[in-house]
Every structure is written in C-alpha cells, then in structure tokens.
Amino acid sequence: MGAKNGRHLDPVAPKAEPEPETIGSSASICAAPDTNSSSDFSCESFEKPLYSDIHFGEGRFNMINVIGRGGYGIVVLAEDVKTKKRYALKIGKPGSASRRELAAFKLVNGTKGVPVLIKEWRELGCVIMQMQLVGMSLSEFVKQKGRKLTLDEGFKLAPMLIDLVEAVHSKGIIHADVKPTNFAFGIGSKSSKLYILDFGLSVTYLTSSGKHMEETYREANGTPYYMSANQHMSLWNSRRDDLESVVFTLMELCGIDRRWKHMPYPNYHADHMVYWNAKLGGTDGGTICQVLQFNNMLQMCRTLKYKDKPDYEGMKRLFKMKFSKASRNDIKPVSSAAVVKHSLNIWDKNVIMRFHKDRTEEDKEMYRGKKNKEESDTD
Template sequence: QFLYFIGACRSRNMSNDVRVGHGRFKLSRRIGGGSFGEIYKAVDTQTKEMVAVKLEPASAKVPQLVYEARVLQFLQRKCVTVGVPDLRWYGSEGDFNIMVIELLGPSLEKLFTYCDKRFNAKTVCMLAIQMLSRLEFLHERGFIHRDIKPDNFVMGLGKRAHHVYIIDFGLAKRYRDPKSGTHIPFREGKRLTGTARYVSTHTHLGVEQSRRDDLESLAYVLLYFSAGSLPWMGKGGVKGDKQEKYDRISEQKMALSPETLCKLQPRPIYEFLLYCKSLEFAQQPDYDMCRGYFHAFMEEEYHTCDFRFNWITHRETAGTRSVASMSSVGVNSSRQVTIDASDGGALSEL
C-alpha cells in the first residue's frame, strides 16, 4: 500500500483512503518533498485538525526522520514551546519512517520570493528578534541546529500566523552533555555540515560547530533578506564539484569584512554579525543583547512590532494575488495560495 502510495499518488488529490499512524492520520495530498522523502497534508481523524506527514524510506542511506522526531520530542518535554512544531506522532510503518507534526505556513524563503526578494528593515528586525529567540530556546535545551537558512524558518497559521517557527532538526546536534552540562570539545578537520551559502567561516575551516555558528549563519540570513542577495551567491565551481563550490564560497566569505558586507544595510545587522564573529567556541551568547540591537533600531526609526511583515503590506498594495510555489512546512509545491492579511498573513487555499 505504501509503495503504491508513494509511486502513484503524487497528484494533488488522493483517490484512495490512505492512512498512517495506526489509521489515525488520513492523507489527502502531497505538498512537497525532496531527497529526504515526501510530505503530505493529512487530517487527524481524532481531533479533525490538519497536519503534515513526513515520510522517509526506511532504506535511506542516512535516515534522519526518527532522529528528528526524537529531537522534537525532547524539545517539548516538560516545557511549553513557542515556534517549534508540535509533534503529533512518529514511528515506522511498512517501508517508511513517519513523522506527523502540526501543519505550518510557508517558509521565509517562499515569502521572500513573494516579496520580490527584498524585506525592509522593519520586517528584518521583527524576524530577527523571533529567530534569535528560537535559537536561544534550542541552545538552552542543549542543541545546535547546524542548518540555519531561510527554508528552515516558517510562519504559523491562523492565530499563530505571526509566529516564526524553526524546523528541520535532522542535522541538529547536542553541544553539551545532558547530565554533566560539559560542552563538546574543540575539534578541527570536520566536514562541512549545513548549507554552504549560510554556514559560518569556522565551519568552512573545518572547526566543530557550536552556538556561535548558528548565530553567524543567522546573520547571513538576515543580510540576505536585507540586501536581496549575498556576494558569494553564484560562486559555484565546476558542475558537480561540490568541494570547489565550497572553496569559492569560503574564499569570498572570508575576504569580506563585516563592515564591507553590511555597507548600506541597517546598522543592527552589522552589529550582530560583528558580535557573532567575536564569540569564542564555547562562549554563552548574549541573546538579550543581540535582540537589543534590533529593538533599538526599531525604536530609533519609530517602528512598532505590530507583525505587519512585508508580505502583509505587499499583498495589500498588489491586491490578492496567487503565490506560486508556496506551501506548508516550508517545502516546494505547485499549490497556489493567497496571503490573507485579515488573518495575520496566514495562507488561504484557492
């Protein structure tokens, strides 16, 4: 049944009653996928809520789904989480590993594209404040993410449409021992983990990642949102030569100072990147101070944190328009949606 489901049911609408999670989740249609597997929209037959179901072949060379589910389970243990997907179920059935989470909105990458690849300073600051809080929570729980990029931050839906969520914990790693609290040791000669465009300079140099690297990656994401691109984009080498691509990106990234990178960009991005560059391997970041850079700038510019992000104002200016390739849980899809400003920017299906 699962093999038929994956092989033949890639169309928008499901013609068969396919269920997972011991029959609890009824799948409706595919909303995305990639090298890791497939993602489907489904209904929780117990609560009648819509959810997202991630499927990964059990035979995957590097299975990540069960690990990701366990990370989510740990993050939600004994605490109320904001901006982390609610895990509903995980396990294995047939030939697949399965994880079910709450249905979320489009990724920041999709929203950035919708806004013609440019966010204004107010939107960048409002996003930065929330994204820093998500990383602070993750780090407080003893994990680093190791793949900070616009695709791995998504917006909520409905009453949580103004909440930024951090997703995809398949590459997350403990940076301290859960019992002793001891920080992992400094190591060199590590392979690049993450997305080359956004990884820190230390990661390019083969240094073990720690909290500082998540923050530096976030600084590059914010710079990308503000400037519309990064200087090392399009610096790939010979097609198929991944290492040459990494080397070229690394060379450009290290050759440019924070002052040069952030020239003509809002001051807090420069302040934040400069701070990230100053952090030692095991140093505890000052998240409050980092958020303060962005809060102070907003106050100086007489901006309020009203969650009127660029995609809200863009929709109001342009009128209701279809947004191609935006989807739930930050994955690729051909589904068309509209931005509903009256619901805080939530998605409405056409």
C-alpha cells in the first residue's frame, strides 16, 4: 500500500529484516554502501584504532565505538569534543526510512521512556541523528544473565513494556516493530529505567483532526517472529498489534516456546499465512501460551476491534505481584554503564570511512553531490 489515507509518516514502508534474537540493534536509518569511492582509505584497511580518526558534525564529535547495527544503518558512541559528553549518533542515508523515523521522533520526542532526539543534520550524504545515549537492549540483558528470565522477572517487566507502548500510542503513533532489541536500559543512575527504540517502521493511527483512521490493508510489515497475527494478514497496524507483540516479546525473554520460532523467514503471502495459522493456535486450535497471564493478555488484545482503545491498566493488573516478591526480582543490568559494542560489516565500514579525518575535499564534495541527488530523488 502507498500513503493512502495519510497513514504513513513517510510514503514507503520498508520491511524489517530478520535478525538474531540475541543481537541488539537500534539502527533504523538506512546506510547504503559506497562503491565509487576514490579514496585510498578502502574498507579493507579499516581497523579499530582508526576510530579515533573518525569525526562527525564537521569535527564536533569524535567516534569511540560502534554500539548498534542493523539492516538500516549503524549507531556509534561519540563524544562531544567541547563538553566531553557522550551521545549515540545514528548514521544513515537520506531517504524514506530516515524521514519516517525523524517524523515519528518529532511526535514522540519528550515522551517518557523515549530517548531524546537532540539534533539531526545531513553530512557527506548521510543523515545523522544525535540521540540520548542508552545502554543494553533486553536481548543483550538476557545474554548477560546467561539464562532466560524467570516468570516472576517477566511479570515485573511486563507492566514496564505496556507503559512504554501506551506512551507511544498517546502521541498517535503505532510502533509497529515491538521486539526485545527495541527496548533498552538507561545508563548510570538511569540503569533501571527502560526505553523504547527504533521508530523506522512507525505509522500514525490518527487523522489530522484527531480521529482514528479507518481500517485498511498494507504489505505485511515488521519482524516476523514478533508480528501480531493481524500483521501477517496485511491488516493495517493498530494499538492492539503492538500489545500482541509485547506478549510475544515476553514469551521470548522468558524462554517460552513459540511454535513459529523456527519457521523460515516469510517472503510470500502463503508464508505469512503459515505464521498466521501458528499464531492462532495451529490446526489443533491449541493454546498459544500455557502461562495464564500471557495467554490472558493475548486474548485481551484479540478481542479488540481495529479502533478500540486497549485496556492498558487491565493488562498491567494481570501481572500484579506482591511487594515482597517484586522486590526480589530486580530488572536491570549488572553494569550500569553497559554499552554493548558491535562489529562492522564491509558496507558499514565504507560509510564510516566517509568521515575519516584524512578524506580529501574532493571526496567530501562527491558525497555532498550524492546527497543532493539522493534527496531530490526521494522528494
């Protein structure tokens, strides 16, 4: 579907590519490979010590390390050379995915539990977003623990995730890609606070007059293992779908089997129908989850009609715990300063090398020229 009824924050909706469930990535802006560089600094010569020679914002920020990467781009840890403060810089190519995320961030910026977008600019053919720095994702948190969450830990986490999704919904936005890698802890004194990340697939569900959009169809969109059943049917995302994805996220974090977990990535409508059938209980009509609270939340989502407002408080009450039990289940990383580092593939390195201090002015002009052409092509 295109931008019918004004639903898209941007006219093209990219598909989220499959990812290893224990590898975090909040990089949602497209970073395209550069195959026409005339510089001697080839990606093959790129080594970690050269990070100190990578600068952004016309020298304002020094790169420290890569802390996120994915199909749409990379996130680097960078330090402001003047203030010595550290930020996350999301780097990507100008285009529909970056415009969509920027539009979404402008709507949710300042919302509790959303990393602050401080500034954005275009430099050498890339879009750069200066963001509040956050720590490890929920996937990385589970990996650090060396085990899946207990049900008590999952029950303590559930209301936190529901609150974050509700906060995004309150701004008229459907996240559309809820999964473990898109939630992350803060750092330092905020290490017990959770944030929701990555608005690259987000859509609005409200018209300019504040009314709910009418139900329609769109191309199946999201990360298949966490998509709602409706998403596999190509029904336009609504609030119920984000919350159904919360259930699947909790099931994964708690190590609860999902019958579709090992299914191949769906490329065609028929593949999505196999997922849809599995998420409805399969041919045997079985219960999706044997954990009563998760199953009840799933049923609360599925009784909702397209425009219905979810009972967020009712869902949170499903996971209510006695104070004594809740206090014994602390949900935060062992290290309050944990920022997980990532390796780069060959295309990521090519993008990073655009910002090397010894790039020639001729190179920089080439990238600026590409930027102008790409921006005009996507207008």
